[in-house]
Amino acid sequence: MTLQECYAAMGGNYDDAIGRLRSERLVQKFVLKFLSDGSYELLCRSLEEKNYEEAFRAAHTIKGVCQNLSIDKLQASSSRLCESLRNGYTPESDALAEEVRADYSQTAAAIEAFQKESAG
Amino acid sequence: MSTEQKQKILIVDDSELNRAILADMLDDEYEIIEAEDGLQGVGLLQQRGSEISLVLLDIVMPQMDGFGVLEVMAQNHWIEDIPVIMISAETGSSHIERAYELGVTDFISRPFDALIVHRRVVNTIMLYAKQKRLANMVADQIYENEQRSSLLIDILSHIVEFRNGESGLHVLNVRTLTELMLNHLVQKTERYQLSPSDISMICTASALHDIGKISIDEKILNKPGRFTDEEFAVMKTHSMAGAEMLENLPIHQDDPLVKVAYDICRWHHERWDGRGYPDGLLGDEIPIAAQIVALADVYDALTSKRCYKDSFSHEKAVDMILAGQCGAFNPLLLDCLRELSPDLPALMSGSNSVAQRDRREMRNVAQEIRRHEELTASERTLQLLEHERMKYSFFADMSKEIQFEFTVSPPMITLSNWGAEHLGLSEIIMDPFHQPDTMNVIDPADTQNLSDALRSTSPDLPVVTYDCKLNYKGAWRWTQIVARATWSSDEPPRYTGAIGKAIDIHDSRMKLNALERMASHDALTGLLNHAYAKKRILERIETRPTASYALVIFDLDHFKSANDTYGHSFGDQVLVHLAEKLRQCIRGGDIAARVGGDEFLIFLEYKDDVDAVLSRIFQSLCGRFEQFPLSVSMGAALTATVPGGYDALFHAADAALYTVKRGGRGQYRFYDESMRDTLSVISPIEDGQDPGEDVLK
Numbered sequence: 001m002t003l004q005e006c007y008a009a010m011g012g013n014y015d016d017a018i019g020r021l022r023s024e025r026l027v028q029k030f031v032l033k034f035l036s037d038g039s040y041e042l043l044c045r046s047l048e049e050k051n052y053e054e055a056f057r058a059a060h061t062i063k064g065v066c067q068n069l070s071i072d073k074l075q076a077s078s079s080r081l082c083e084s085l086r087n088g089y090t091p092e093s094d095a096l097a098e099e100v101r102a103d104y105s106q107t108a109a110a111i112e113a114f115q116k117e118s119a120g
Numbered sequence: 121m122s123t124e125q126k127q128k129i130l131i132v133d134d135s136e137l138n139r140a141i142l143a144d145m146l147d148d149e150y151e152i153i154e155a156e157d158g159l160q161g162v163g164l165l166q167q168r169g170s171e172i173s174l175v176l177l178d179i180v181m182p183q184m185d186g187f188g189v190l191e192v193m194a195q196n197h198w199i200e201d202i203p204v205i206m207i208s209a210e211t212g213s214s215h216i217e218r219a220y221e222l223g224v225t226d227f228i229s230r231p232f233d234a235l236i237v238h239r240r241v242v243n244t245i246m247l248y249a250k251q252k253r254l255a256n257m258v259a260d261q262i263y264e265n266e267q268r269s270s271l272l273i274d275i276l277s278h279i280v281e282f283r284n285g286e287s288g289l290h291v292l293n294v295r296t297l298t299e300l301m302l303n304h305l306v307q308k309t310e311r312y313q314l315s316p317s318d319i320s321m322i323c324t325a326s327a328l329h330d331i332g333k334i335s336i337d338e339k340i341l342n343k344p345g346r347f348t349d350e351e352f353a354v355m356k357t358h359s360m361a362g363a364e365m366l367e368n369l370p371i372h373q374d375d376p377l378v379k380v381a382y383d384i385c386r387w388h389h390e391r392w393d394g395r396g397y398p399d400g401l402l403g404d405e406i407p408i409a410a411q412i413v414a415l416a417d418v419y420d421a422l423t424s425k426r427c428y429k430d431s432f433s434h435e436k437a438v439d440m441i442l443a444g445q446c447g448a449f450n451p452l453l454l455d456c457l458r459e460l461s462p463d464l465p466a467l468m469s470g471s472n473s474v475a476q477r478d479r480r481e482m483r484n485v486a487q488e489i490r491r492h493e494e495l496t497a498s499e500r501t502l503q504l505l506e507h508e509r510m511k512y513s514f515f516a517d518m519s520k521e522i523q524f525e526f527t528v529s530p531p532m533i534t535l536s537n538w539g540a541e542h543l544g545l546s547e548i549i550m551d552p553f554h555q556p557d558t559m560n561v562i563d564p565a566d567t568q569n570l571s572d573a574l575r576s577t578s579p580d581l582p583v584v585t586y587d588c589k590l591n592y593k594g595a596w597r598w599t600q601i602v603a604r605a606t607w608s609s610d611e612p613p614r615y616t617g618a619i620g621k622a623i624d625i626h627d628s629r630m631k632l633n634a635l636e637r638m639a640s641h642d643a644l645t646g647l648l649n650h651a652y653a654k655k656r657i658l659e660r661i662e663t664r665p666t667a668s669y670a671l672v673i674f675d676l677d678h679f680k681s682a683n684d685t686y687g688h689s690f691g692d693q694v695l696v697h698l699a700e701k702l703r704q705c706i707r708g709g710d711i712a713a714r715v716g717g718d719e720f721l722i723f724l725e726y727k728d729d730v731d732a733v734l735s736r737i738f739q740s741l742c743g744r745f746e747q748f749p750l751s752v753s754m755g756a757a758l759t760a761t762v763p764g765g766y767d768a769l770f771h772a773a774d775a776a777l778y779t780v781k782r783g784g785r786g787q788y789r790f791y792d793e794s795m796r797d798t799l800s801v802i803s804p805i806e807d808g809q810d811p812g813e814d815v816l817k
Contacts, residue, residue: 020233021141030141037137060180061135064209067231070143079209 001117004027007111011073011103020070028118030069035111037065040104047097056085059100072104128171132161132189133178140208142176145234146241158184159742162192163548166534167513170201171506171584173245177224179208179215184550190222191529199223199242200254203244223725257478277327280334282343290420291327296468297416298326299815304456311452312408316609316611322409325381329388329413331360359389360398387581388414391449404450412452415457418446434465526552527617533558539622544593561591570601574618579607587629590622597626639682642714644692645699650721653713657723660711662758670730672722674741676753677720677785684749690748697745705740730758731790738788753780754788760789 002022005016017027044056059082066075077099084093129146133139153172155161158181158397165172179186179334183436186206193199203225208215211229211427223683228237277291302319305312314322316752322658333341340351346665347355362385362700372378387401387410394402422437438461440446442454460467464728516523522539531654533549540547543561552558553567566588582605590599594802603620607613640652648656654791676682683691695718702712702720711723726733734756743750755776762772778791782798 008169020231022234025140026144026234029144030137033137037135039135054182057180057182058136060209061138064178064230065135065137065145067209068138093291 001114003031003114006031006075006110006114006119007070008069009113010107012069012071012107016069017070021068027069031111032115034065034069034071035108035115037061039065043100050089052085054065056082059085062104063065063099071107073109077103123349127173127242128168130152130155130161130164130168130172130175132158132175132181132186134181134548135178138178143238145238150241157181158186158189159548159550161189162532162550163534165193165198165202166532166548167199167509169509172202173204173248174241175204177206179206179210179219187222190219190224194223195530201248203248205240205244207237219711231460270647273324273327276331276802283333285339290424293424293468294329294413294416295323295418297419297464298412299323300460300464300467301412301416301453301456304460305408307617308456309452314408321377321380322384322412325377325384325409326413328362328366328415329384329417330358330362331365332358332360332363332385335361355791356389356397359386361534362386380409383412384413386410390414391448392450396659411453414447415441415449415453419457421773422446434461438464457705484753522622523619524621525619528615542592543590562588570603574603575615577605579613582607584618589623592624597622597624598629600625645696645714647699647702647720648711650713650715653711653715653721653723654766656711660723660725661766664725667725668727668730669723669725669759670734670756671769671773672724672734672737672754672756672760672788673715673723673770673777674720674788675777676718676750677751677753686748694745694748694750698741698750701741701743705737730756734788742786751786753777753785755780755791756788757791 039061046055062078081096129150129772131154150797177186205226207228209230366382390396390406392403425431516536523536525534586601589596600623603618715722757772775795776791
């Protein structure tokens with residue numbers, strides 16, 4: 001699996017990322033680092049503990065990282081979740097959180113597959 | 121600059137990945153410092169200051185967000201020297217607007233283009249560096265200009281001196297004394313409304329006081345003997361001549377320096393009593409600048425050798441001026457001279473040598489600058505500052521002390537690394553008075569006392585020493601806090617915070633307490649000893665001299681036989697038992713002590729029925745300890761009836777006790793006049809001696 005295929009699998013925009021970050025090496029380096037960023041775990045935990053202020057910040061961070069790496073699909077859902085939590089809990093944030101979970105899983109699966117192949 | 125290190129960029133973002141992306145784009149050319157939230161960012165700015173060339177700042181972060189960081193940077197004026205580029209996914213125009221209002225240089229929204237970030241960072245740093253270089257150039261130039269104009273005035277006044285045959289130091293001495301007098305005067309009174317810049321201007325202008333002498337014939341000027349009336353009349357024209365020279369300047373007549381110089385030239389020979397020249401002004405009609413220069417002129421003339429006279433000593437010169445032998449001066453100025461007089465010789469010679477040293481140093485710096493063309497004075501200051509910072513943090517780490525720095529605005533405490541670790545706090549604490557873990561370390565009353573003490577210091581005496589307990593991760597220990605309040609250089613100075621250290625004195629304090637206890641208490645019974653009880657009683661009487669007190673002395677009847685019959689250790693047990701009973705039957709505020717042997721003392725305050733109080737105590741002390749019957753004899757003296765202080769009171773109670781002993785023991789009595797000449801209990805009573813009068817009250 002190439003990095004380009006990985007981007008396709010996670011619903012990202014490969015060309016945009018390369019265009020902005022200027023090198024395949026850099027994009028690959030940070031995509032591989034994406035899984036070790038703790039913001040997703042923080043988001044899940046904060047939602048469980050109903051700490052919506054923290055959950056807002058975590059969603060905001062995910063959105064920012066996705067923007068930097070052009071992971072568009074997860075960026076869109078985390079951005080919606082972020083807005084729904086900006087002023088505390090809102091009823092629609094539960095459904096939006098589910099979307100983020102699904103998109104994150106898809107992204108993580110794509111990166112893990114890419115990681116396995118590029119390592120092997 | 122060839123030896124330049126990499127410039128430093130501070131990245132403040134809570135996402136490690138975001139920081140890593142930015143760092144990756146920039147770390148070839150710049151040294152990257154990272155902070156994971158706003159609080160840490162502020163801490164690093166506080167520590168590293170203008171070492172940091174640029175800040176890349178996120179908005180949404182835990183602890184303190186990007187706007188919070190900008191507010192702190194604005195309060196401390198850091199934002200004026202350190203450019204900030206904000207990077208955020210927040211694209212709402214209100215956010216961007218607020219960021220610019222708080223002083224950011226640039227705003228980059230996510231997703232960002234690596235090339236653009238890189239270019240903007242480079243541009244911003246270059247722009248600021250250029251601005252800084254220009255500011256330094258201007259500052260250096262102004263400094264140079266000022267040096268040049270005071271040099272010109274020095275040359276000019278030296279020409280006048282040269283012609284007068286005066287010592288080359290006259291102008292410098294007059295200027296120094298003028299400055300000392302002015303500074304002293306403004307501390308003493310607000311009558312003359314002199315600002316620091318007025319003072320500096322008067323001092324500069326003082327150098328010109330005698331320029332009018334250029335128009336006086338040299339033969340008169342340097343005549344060794346006394347002037348004839350005609351010669352003196354010519355001589356007197358020099359003040360007006362100097363003033364006219366300034367008035368007729370083709371340019372600069374309106375310059376404040378020229379106006380002050382005019383006043384000084386024209387009126388530095390006026391007298392407070394109106395008998396001076398040229399105008400015969402009276403009192404404060406004479407401008408204060410001219411009054412002071414006149415006095416300084418006279419003082420220096422007296423203490424210097426001239427062609428027509430020898431020099432007088434400092435003391436003699438001051439005496440002559442104060443006695444009115446050399447003119448009439450403003451009494452306020454004479455007060456100033458009198459008050460300055462003891463330190464004056466040292467101050468005068470000190471300031472001359474300072475001026476010389478200054479000149480030497482200036483030459484050195486100038487050479488230095490020539491050697492390193494690019495190194496200007498201001499940059500050198502920065503390097504020295506950084507060196508100091510490095511030195512400080514090294515010694516702070518080595519010293520194993522809690523060192524702290526506190527600023528009032530923004531409220532923030534910075535602790536030394538070691539100190540933070542030992543108190544279980546973070547090194548940088550924002551808003552410390554509202555942080556529960558910080559407030560747990562010290563009692564609120566101590567915080568208040570310490571704050572009050574620091575605020576009531578002055579810039580001259582800013583150091584406070586305060587002992588209190590601190591909580592070292594759960595253990596409260598006695599600690600000595602030595603702190604120095606920091607004051608702004610404004611007028612009046614503002615309290616801006618404090619620096620200081622906290623020293624653990626718990627062990628020595630505890631040792632001292634134990635020693636004090638040992639010195640003040642009887643080892644066997646744990647009651648106070650006589651000497652210490654006396655001290656406490658005297659304190660009590662002194663605090664409330666009008667209250668009614670009773671001093672009671674009692675001893676055990678037949679104690680000797682208890683010792684003889686059952687042995688000394690039994691005797692000791694009896695005493696311990698009695699002391700315990702005594703403790704139980706007195707009130708908290710009463711003082712109980714073992715005076716010696718089997719004699720005890722009670723000191724108590726009473727309201728009305730002292731007899732009832734004493735009777736209750738007497739009854740509770742009687743009883744039995746094992747096989748030994750406890751019976752006491754007791755004598756009491758009241759402050760209401762026995763005047764003359766502690767010794768008289770003790771003696772009277774002793775006499776009352778003696779009377780009880782003679783009267784058959786097992787009772788208590790108050791002292792009265794009939795006992796005046798009785799003996800003391802300290803001398804033992806023989807059994808079977810005749811009892812005196814009936815002792816029952």
